[in-house]
Each structure stands twice: as C-alpha cells, then as structure tokens.
Amino acid sequence: MTFNGWLQIILYSLVILSVTKPLGIFMFRVFEGDRQPLQRFFGPIERLMYRLCGVDPSSEQSWQQYSWALLAFSAFGVLVTYAIERLQHVLPFNPQGLGPVAPDLAFNTAASFTTNTNWQAYSGESTMSYLTQMAGLAWHNFTSAAAGIGVALAISRGLTRRLRPEDPRTIGNFWVDVIRSIVYVLLPICIPLALVLVACGLIQNFAPYVELTTIEGVKQTLAMGPVASQEVIKELGTNGGGFFNANSAHPFESPTPLTNFIEMVLIFAIPAGLTYTFGRMARDQKQGWTLFAAMAVLFLVGVGVAYWAEAGGNPVVNRLAVDQAAGNMEGKEVRFGITNSALFATITTDASCGAVIAMHDSFTPLGGLVPLVNIQLGEVIFGGVGAGMYGILIFALLAVFIAGLMVGRTPEYLGKKIEQREVKLAVFYILIFPAIILGFSGWASVAPYATSSLNNDGPHGLSEILYAFSSGAGNNGSAFAGLNANTLWWNTLLGITMLGGRFLMIVPVLAIAGSLVGKKVVPPSLGTFPTDGVLYVALLVGVVVIVGALTFFPALSLGPIVEHFLARNGKLF
Amino acid sequence: MWKEVIVALRVTVVTLLLTGIAYPVAVTGLAQMLFGAQANGSLVLNEQGRVIGSELIGQSFSNPAYFWSRPSAAGDNGYDATASGGSNLGATSKKLHDRIATEVARLQENNPLAKEPVPIELVTTSASGLDPHLSPAAALWQVPRVAAARGLAPERVRRTVESLIEGRDIGLLGEPRVNVLHLNLALDRQFGRVQATASGG
Numbered sequence: 120m121t122f123n124g125w126l127q128i129i130l131y132s133l134v135i136l137s138v139t140k141p142l143g144i145f146m147f148r149v150f151e152g153d154r155q156p157l158q159r160f161f162g163p164i165e166r167l168m169y170r171l172c173g174v175d176p177s178s179e180q181s182w183q184q185y186s187w188a189l190l191a192f193s194a195f196g197v198l199v200t201y202a203i204e205r206l207q208h209v210l211p212f213n214p215q216g217l218g219p220v221a222p223d224l225a226f227n228t229a230a231s232f233t234t235n236t237n238w239q240a241y242s243g244e245s246t247m248s249y250l251t252q253m254a255g256l257a258w259h260n261f262t263s264a265a266a267g268i269g270v271a272l273a274i275s276r277g278l279t280r281r282l283r284p285e286d287p288r289t290i291g292n293f294w295v296d297v298i299r300s301i302v303y304v305l306l307p308i309c310i311p312l313a314l315v316l317v318a319c320g321l322i323q324n325f326a327p328y329v330e331l332t333t334i335e336g337v338k339q340t341l342a343m344g345p346v347a348s349q350e351v352i353k354e355l356g357t358n359g360g361g362f363f364n365a366n367s368a369h370p371f372e373s374p375t376p377l378t379n380f381i382e383m384v385l386i387f388a389i390p391a392g393l394t395y396t397f398g399r400m401a402r403d404q405k406q407g408w409t410l411f412a413a414m415a416v417l418f419l420v421g422v423g424v425a426y427w428a429e430a431g432g433n434p435v436v437n438r439l440a441v442d443q444a445a446g447n448m449e450g451k452e453v454r455f456g457i458t459n460s461a462l463f464a465t466i467t468t469d470a471s472c473g474a475v476i477a478m479h480d481s482f483t484p485l486g487g488l489v490p491l492v493n494i495q496l497g498e499v500i501f502g503g504v505g506a507g508m509y510g511i512l513i514f515a516l517l518a519v520f521i522a523g524l525m526v527g528r529t530p531e532y533l534g535k536k537i538e539q540r541e542v543k544l545a546v547f548y549i550l551i552f553p554a555i556i557l558g559f560s561g562w563a564s565v566a567p568y569a570t571s572s573l574n575n576d577g578p579h580g581l582s583e584i585l586y587a588f589s590s591g592a593g594n595n596g597s598a599f600a601g602l603n604a605n606t607l608w609w610n611t612l613l614g615i616t617m618l619g620g621r622f623l624m625i626v627p628v629l630a631i632a633g634s635l636v637g638k639k640v641v642p643p644s645l646g647t648f649p650t651d652g653v654l655y656v657a658l659l660v661g662v663v664v665i666v667g668a669l670t671f672f673p674a675l676s677l678g679p680i681v682e683h684f685l686a687r688n689g690k691l692f
Numbered sequence: 693m694w695k696e697v698i699v700a701l702r703v704t705v706v707t708l709l710l711t712g713i714a715y716p717v718a719v720t721g722l723a724q725m726l727f728g729a730q731a732n733g734s735l736v737l738n739e740q741g742r743v744i745g746s747e748l749i750g751q752s753f754s755n756p757a758y759f760w761s762r763p764s765a766a767g768d769n770g771y772d773a774t775a776s777g778g779s780n781l782g783a784t785s786k787k788l789h790d791r792i793a794t795e796v797a798r799l800q801e802n803n804p805l806a807k808e809p810v811p812i813e814l815v816t817t818s819a820s821g822l823d824p825h826l827s828p829a830a831a832l833w834q835v836p837r838v839a840a841a842r843g844l845a846p847e848r849v850r851r852t853v854e855s856l857i858e859g860r861d862i863g864l865l866g867e868p869r870v871n872v873l874h875l876n877l878a879l880d881r882q883f884g885r886v887q888a889t890a891s892g893g
Contacts, residue, residue, distance in 0.1 A: 127865060199704060244774050257711070257716065258707065261707065301711060305711075317723040317727045317731050324733075333745055334880070340774050341733055341749055343733065345716045352711075368776075370823075370824055380861075442812060445827060450816075453762070456867035484782075574781070575782045575785050600778070685784055686783045
C-alpha cells in the first residue's frame with residue numbers, strides 16, 4: 120500500500136461526496152418538483168415522449184398498477200432483446216457478419232440486461248453485432264436503470280408522503296419516472312461524457328474490424344464498435360455489461376487512469392445522489408446523510424481490505440524468483456495497478472454495476488472475498504441505480520424494527536408505523552435473495568454438468584459457483600469469470616436467478632410502498648427511536664452486516680476463507 | 693390493465709429508438725467529427741501509411757532487440773484483439789503457479805544479464821490480455837538484453853526507456869507506465885530497424 124494509493128482513494132471519496140448534493144437536488148426537482156429543471160430544453164422532448172407513448176403525466180398509479188407497468192415493460196424488454204439477438208444476422212449494423220445468438224445464451228442475455236445485471240456468458244467482440252450491443256443491450260442500460268430509479272422513488276414516496284384520508288393511495292407513475300429519468304438525468308449526462316471519453320481514446324464507430332500486421336510481422340485484428348456511448352451508460356446506470364469480453368479492462372473501453380476515474384465516479388454518482396434526494400423528500404436532510412454515512416463506512420472498509428490484500432501479492436508466487444513489489448498483478452492492467460483495481464472492484468460490487476477493470480477470479484482469496492461479500496450484503500453500499508436506495512430502505516425498516524423490539528415499542532420510520540405487513544414483506548425481500556443463491560449454489564456444487572464449467576479446483580471452484588449465483592441474484596453481473604457459464608444449464612439457471620433476484624424483490628418493495636403511503640404520520644415523541652445520527656448509522660451497518668454474515672458465512676468459510684489459509688501455507692490445487 | 697400493456701409496448705418502441713438507435717448514432721456522428729483518430733482506434737501507421745497497430749492495444753514481441761510485452765491470455769497465442777480476457781486463474785491454482793514458474797525460467801534464460809528477480813508484471817497476464825504497457829521496472833529489467841541484441845551500451849537504451857515513461861495522470865491517478873509499441877518504434881527510429889528474423893523463443 121502506498122501513500123499515493125490512499126490519496127487516489129481519498130480523492131475519489133471526496134468527489135463522490137461533492138456530487139451527492141447537487142445531483143440529489145437536481146433529481147429531486149426532476150422527479151418531485153413542480154417544474155422540472157431546464158424545462159425550456161427538455162420539456163418539449165418529455166412531452167413528445169408522453170404523446171408518442173400515450174402516457175398521461177398527471178395521473179398516478181397504485182402499487183399494483185406500478186408493479187404491473189414495470190413487469191409488462193420488462194417482459195417486452197426480454198422479448199425484444201431476445202428477438203434482436205436471434206435475428207442479428209439479418210439485421211443492419213453487423214459488418215462482421217456475426218451469426219444468430221444461440222437460444223439459451225440469447226435468453227440468458229435478455230434476462231441479464233433487462234434485470235440490470237449485465238451478466239455476460241458471451242464474449243462481446245465475437246458474439247454480438249453492433250445493433251445487438253446498441254439496441255438490444257445498451258437500450259436496457261437506460262431503461263433498467265430508469266426502472267430502478269422509479270422503484271426507489273416509489274418506496275421513498277411511500278415513506279414520505281403525507282396523505283389525507285380521502286387521497287388516493289398512489290405512489291407515482293412508472294412511465295413518468297422512466298421517461299423523466301431518461302430525458303433529464305441519463306441522456307444529458309451520457310452525451311457529453313461519451314464525447315469526453317472518446318477524446319481520451321475510447322472508440323466510437325460502426326467500422327468492420329481492423330486487420331493489421333505488426334512490425335514483427337504478426338497479424339492482429341482489432342475489434343471495433345460504438346463503445347463510448349455504451350461505456351458511459353453502462354457505468355452511470357450501474358449496468359456493467361462490457362462491449363468487449365474484458366469489460367473496462369479493455370483499453371478501448373478505458374484507455375487511461377483518467378477515463379477509469381471518470382467511470383468510477385459515474386458508477387456511484389446517481390446512487391449517492393439519491394440519498395440526498397431521499398432526504399429532500401423526507402423534508403429532513405439528515406435522514407439522507409445518515410443513509411449515506413452507513414454506506415460510506417461499509418465502502419471504506421471494503422476498499423481498505425481489498426487494497427491491503429491485493430497489495431500484499433500472492434503468497435504462493437513468493438517462492439519463485441520474482442519481485443512482487445507491485446502486488447498481485449495476475450489479471451490486472453499496468454495503467455490501473457493495484458490501487459485502482461481494488462478500488463474499482465469494491466465500487467462495482469457495492470453498486471450493482473458489475474463492470475470490471477481487473478479479473479476478480481485472480482484476486483487473492485481475501486481480495487476476492489470483498490466483492491463477493493459486497494454483493495451478498497445486498498448491494499446496498501450506494502448500490503445499483505435505485506436498487507441500492509430501495510435496498511437500504513428495506514434494511515432501514517428492519518433496523519427500526521429490531522430497535523423497536525429492543526425497547527418494546529412499535530417501530531416507526533419517518534413517523535410511519537412499521538407493522539406486521541411491512542415487516543413480513545421486508546423479511547420476504549431479505550430471504551428470497553439467499554434462498555436463490557444458496558439453493559442453486561448447492562445444486563451446482565454437486566452436479567457434474569455444473570462443476571465441469573469450473574476453471575479452478577479446490578475451494579476456489581466453490582467461490583466461482585457462489586460468485587456466479589450471488590452476482591446473478593444481486594443483479595451485479597461481475598464474475599469469477601473463469602467459470603464457463605455459456606452452457607445450457609448455467610444459462611438457464613442464471614437466467615432464472617437474475618429474473619428472480621430482480622422481480623421477486625421489486626414487487627415486495629412496491630407492496631411496502633403501497634402499504635406505507637396511506638399511513639398517518641405520528642409526531643415524534645420521547646420514545647421514538649431517532650433514525651438519524653451516529654447511533655442509527657451503527658445500528659444500520661450492524662443490521663446489514665449481521666444479516667449478510669449470518670446467512671453467508673458458512674458458505675464463505677468453505678470458499679475464500681479456507682482458501683486464504685491454504686494459500687498462506689502454499690497449498691495448490 | 694390491457695391499456696397499460698399497450699402503453700408498455702409504446703414506451704418500449706420509443707425508448708428503444710431514442711436510447712438504442714438515435715443516441716449511439718448521434719454520438720458516433722459527433723465523435724467522428726470531433727475526435728476521428730481516437731474514435732477509430734488510435735491507429736499507428738508506418739511510413740508507407742499501413743496500419744501497424746493501435747497505440748492502445750498491446751502486441752506480442754519476441755525479437756530480443758525489442759521490449760517484450762507481458763504474457764497474454766487473449767486468444768490461443770496471446771494479444772488476440774478479438775478475444776480479450778484474462779487467465780482467471782486463482783491464487784491457489786497449480787496451473788497459475790506452473791505457468792509463472794515456466795515464464796520466469798524462460799525470461800531468465802533469455803535475459804542472462806538481468807540480475808534482479810523478474811518483476812511480477814512480466815510473468816502475469818493482464819485482465820484484458822491486451823495491456824499495451826509495461827511498468828517502468830518491467831521495462832528497465834529488459835534493458836541489458838535489448839542493448840546486447842542491438843550492440844548498444846545499456847545506458848543509451850535505458851535513456852530511451854526513461855524518456856518514454858508516462859507519469860500518473862494529473863500527477864496522481866493510476867500508475868507510471870511505458871507504452872511498449874511506442875518504445876519499440878522509438879528504438880527503431882533512434883538506433884535503426886532490426887531484422888525480423890531473430891526469435892526470442
């Protein structure tokens with residue numbers, strides 16, 4: 120670990136801290152303001168989209184209608200992307216003449232991008248045409264992020280709205296939230312930043328691949344494509360699906376440390392900003408900063424552990440005549456080095472992004488434990504766009520419930536009583552996640568047709584399985600990528616995992632929103648447990664860690680933890 | 693309820709056209725207009741105007757008079773820019789250990805004048821398999837071999853390497869590095885081209 124390394128981490132943290140408020144206020148005005156910002160420019164586009172789509176922006180939806188709209192939209196998303204993949208050979212923007220994507224892989228990929236996972240069982244440069252990348256995949260980078268923002272807004276409205284008894288119990292309009300996300304937030308950030316990234320070296324073209332001969336006479340073919348436009352939204356929407364197989368480690372996706380820094384800021388920007396938006400909606404900015412603080416604590420711990428582990432190098436290699444001063448450089452790029460690789464791995468799994476600049480599979484056991492645990496904690500450390508916000512709010516409800524049990528009072532959050540129905544739904548949300556991961560991982564680890572895909576033996580093989588299902592259910596999309604996931608079984612199971620991890624969790628969140636929105640607001644009293652301040656931050660961090668740790672510790676101890684001790688003793692598999 | 697399905701279909705079509713087609717096409721148009729060279733891959737041409745590489749994409753070099761890139765897991769022979777990726781071997785992988793051991797032995801055999809232990813970057817594959825850079829340490833370690841192969845004093849080659857070390861971005865971000873293709877082209881410019889016959893094994 121170096122002084123410069125820590126400086127880079129501190130600089131990054133300060134930049135995120137400083138974008139939180141302006142972006143949070145901006146998003147509050149976009150989604151909750153009476154008049155949207157930059158109305159003169161974006162207003163006509165917004166209204167045109169409402170007209171083309173047949174949306175009445177003044178109408179609102181109940182939680183059931185909101186869920187139905189989201190599910191219907193997502194179903195079309197899966198179908199359209201599946202169709203584009205299967206038909207890409209007869210569609211335009213395919214200069215390499217790539218053939219149709221196989222049915223199981225096409226299903227897996229359609230589910231993956233619709234659910235904001237961006238798990239990639241394929242290698243982009245040899246499988247997907249430019250049209251599939253743009254219209255089949257990057258389109259979802261916008262819409263799935265917008266849908267996530269919508270769900271976060273819906274539960275925030277449920278918690279913060281003060282309705283009169285005669286008011287309808289509505290939580291917003293899904294279509295308005297999606298369209299405003301795209302028109303006011305996502306596109307206006309993406310267009311200029313895509314050009315900045317091109318200026319720094321990202322490619323952006325529709326050309327066929329470039330054939331060349333090097334000065335030593337070696338033939339090389341350079342994959343091309345519209346990369347920059349996809350790269351920006353892939354990070355900003357915490358999607359993570361790389362244009363190329365190597366994702367953001369590929370020099371055409373991130374050629375310099377500066378592009379890497381921009382991409383890292385993009386990942387956390389909206390999730391951090393939403394905590395401020397939430398504070399604004401709650402009319403109490405401290406509520407937002409409290410959530411931010413809990414996330415920041417968990418983020419910094421994760422970065423610290425990953426950085427320390429990777430900087431220490433691989434103990435098994437130390438007995439060879441190598442100088443490991445640079446740290447564990449297997450699967451890492453020179454321009455990024457250890458600091459950025461560890462930082463990026465933590466960010467991408469705190470958020471449900473899943474982009475990578477280094478191969479997590481080749482991290483040291485403890486360095487690889489950090490991304491895995493980040494995902495298993497539910498990706499609430501800033502989290503996915505929207506998904507992190509609604510995730511941490513579920514934990515916030517659980518935290519007041521647990522505090523309520525301890526002091527013997529009905530728990531309240533923002534003045535709304537948290538009762539049986541909300542707690543049941545929250546527990547369903549919490550339990551469905553490990554049920555999918557551990558259930559399917561158990562199946563995979565005893566089935567020869569599943570284990571034959573492993574790239575590593577010993578405990579690391581189990582880590583590859585655990586990581587795959589955690590990444591799928593958490594809608595992350597990063598991988599211990601040695602696992603060959605492009606088989607019928609893996610494509611199918613992971614496709615189901617991703618759909619379950621998205622929609623079986625979103626619907627309970629919306630149900631909670633619907634059940635909270637009509638509740639009376641009880642004025643705070645002496646017995647009210649305060650949901651701001653240091654004590655609550657500690658409680659919230661504790662609940663997140665304990666729920667995650669109790670659930671996954673047994674599995675983790677058989678994977679990365681035991682591998683750590685074996686590696687120290689030089690055991691090889 | 694079915695009215696919502698029609699709305700869903702219309703939003704699907706409209707957002708697809710806006711974000712899936714219009715956005716990337718517009719960005720491509722602007723990028724080609726403003727930053728054509730970068731948008732098309734930062735290609736490097738030789739005197740005859742033929743493409744000999746991209747400054748961003750690593751290549752393999754095996755001639756002892758050139759600096760060698762890191763090992764690569766992209767494609768069967770490495771540095772396949774249509775098959776980017778890493779080895780994905782974990783810390784306790786025997787395959788990884790043996791591969792590094794073999795690589796160390798190969799480098800020591802080909803660099804008898806290099807006395808220090810091999811910098812780890814030179815025996816590990818990158819994440820993309822297309823890493824265009826070496827760390828300064830990994831480049832400097834190869835100086836005795838390159839100088840001997842070109843019949844030069846090591847000091848002159850070292851100066852070329854040092855002149856091409858790129859610092860951290862804005863003095864802070866990332867790591868110092870040397871672009872291998874730039875370095876080898878600079879050697880050819882300064883000290884004359886090498887014949888592409890020798891092989892470093």
